[in-house]
Amino acid sequence: MGKGTQALKNVAVAGAVQPPPAGTTQHQVAVAGASGRMGHMLIEAIRAADDCRLAGALDIASSPAIGNDAAAFLGHASGVPVSSDIAAGLAHAQVLIDFTRPEGTLAHLQVCRELGVKAVIGTTGFDEAQKRQIADCARDIAIVMAPNMSVGVNVTLKLLEMAAKALATGYDIEIIEAHHRHKVDAPSGTALKMGEVIAQAIGRDLKEVGVFAREGVTGERDPSTIGFSTIRGGDIVGDHTVLFAGTGERIEITHRSSSRATYAQGSLRAVRFLAGQDSGLFDMFDVLGLK
Template sequence: MKIAIAGAGGRMGRTLVRMITEGGHGTVSGGLEHPDSPALGQDLGTLAGIGELGVAASADRDAIFAEADVVIDFTLAEATSLNALAAAEAGTAFVVGTTGMNPEQQARIDEAAKTVAVMQAGNMSLGVNLLVQVTKQVAGALGLDWDVEVVESHHRWKVDAPSGTALMLGKAAAEARGQDHDAVAVGGRYGITGERKKGEIGYAALRGGNVVGEHSVVFATDNERVTLGHIASDRSIFAAGAIRAALWVADKPAGIYDMIDVLGLKSDG
């Protein structure tokens, strides 16, 4: 299978190139970078520290998508949304790990999914997706009498908050409680905010150092709390999930899928 990487010169891109090559999961057919990137023209294997692969980072979006069976994208929201249009044009399956989409950007991805298979997830790790499922179960069982707070920590370079994973968790809780997530979400508190309203789902985002990713969901009521959590210590877990998703989605019909589909965890219950 021919797999291309959007953002091939970044931290996640280099990890993906290395793991695809060393794991025998397929062939790295191309690497997309923006026109001003210092990685442009460099060999992807050299960038990943595994020796030359004979494939250079390129800014030619159309050529990259035309050559690949599937493209994995961990870049920035605007670039990813444009890449989705290129995927649809080329008929290439698309794996989206980018977070922080605004409605217009998400609409482009949704439109592409009418033509090609798109796997989109705020987090690719197995552990996190299990946490999402457990969060849904616990929130449904406890109901609105328990307050829900989502706390996440990431490295200083992360550009969006709350994280895509935090939003996955909050939305899972809202769905289980029969709530409109956007109507009850509170994205940070500062100053005189007044008392907490019943049914709110609060978010707190911490940024600093090189933290890969930590997430907790706190359920609190009078005299007791339940805390569910996940800690990522190496970004390779996200790369491994993305590669698994790429292998899974490459031959799927047009539509939008998530990691619950990939992992076979979806149920009607």
């Protein structure tokens, strides 16, 4: 056992999760990116939930929030400081909720694995190699990973699966998504998930049929393709529309988010689901019983 691993084990022992009072069940939850917009929404949702307690708060070392109470933005003292020390931030947690960047999430996940902390991952933009790292971690800890934690979005994905099977021939499929100016990846993870669900439903591979850019003389549209269009601007939380365009009619299935609160509430449902899982990689279809 290396020194780093032993140090993590020592932290785990020294900061073991404290059991809730007799007769109650509380999920001890840590939040990554605690001083960001999504981090604030998660902390507020945890505070409002009777069965959850904020047990840790992580952020990058350069964040001005480091050392401050994680709930200070609410005018509330949680007793949990924002920390850049991953092991210390997870020492009292049972589950980490992470909506950060791929590199940060993977660093957090390695420590989760060492400490036996489960994870809810809402981060997007992972490449295939990074996804394999996450799947490997899931051999030892339980993970819920989804590009969108919204309950409504995941119900929309189920509707798209049904629609795609019925509209597999004679309809061109286009996915249009819009997000705020600060989003760094495109298309959105949700849009890609929509494409994957549709492609699987009609027996295609999105890697082969996805079209992510059109410019100049593109030629006639290949009916087997699934097109993507991306919009970035303002403070749009997240809009997604899937267009099934046939001859004489078109069907549009749209989901619009007006608040990140939907992602926070879905994340807490994932936390509750993980309480019954020891290991494995799950998604929101598992959480919501949609499989």
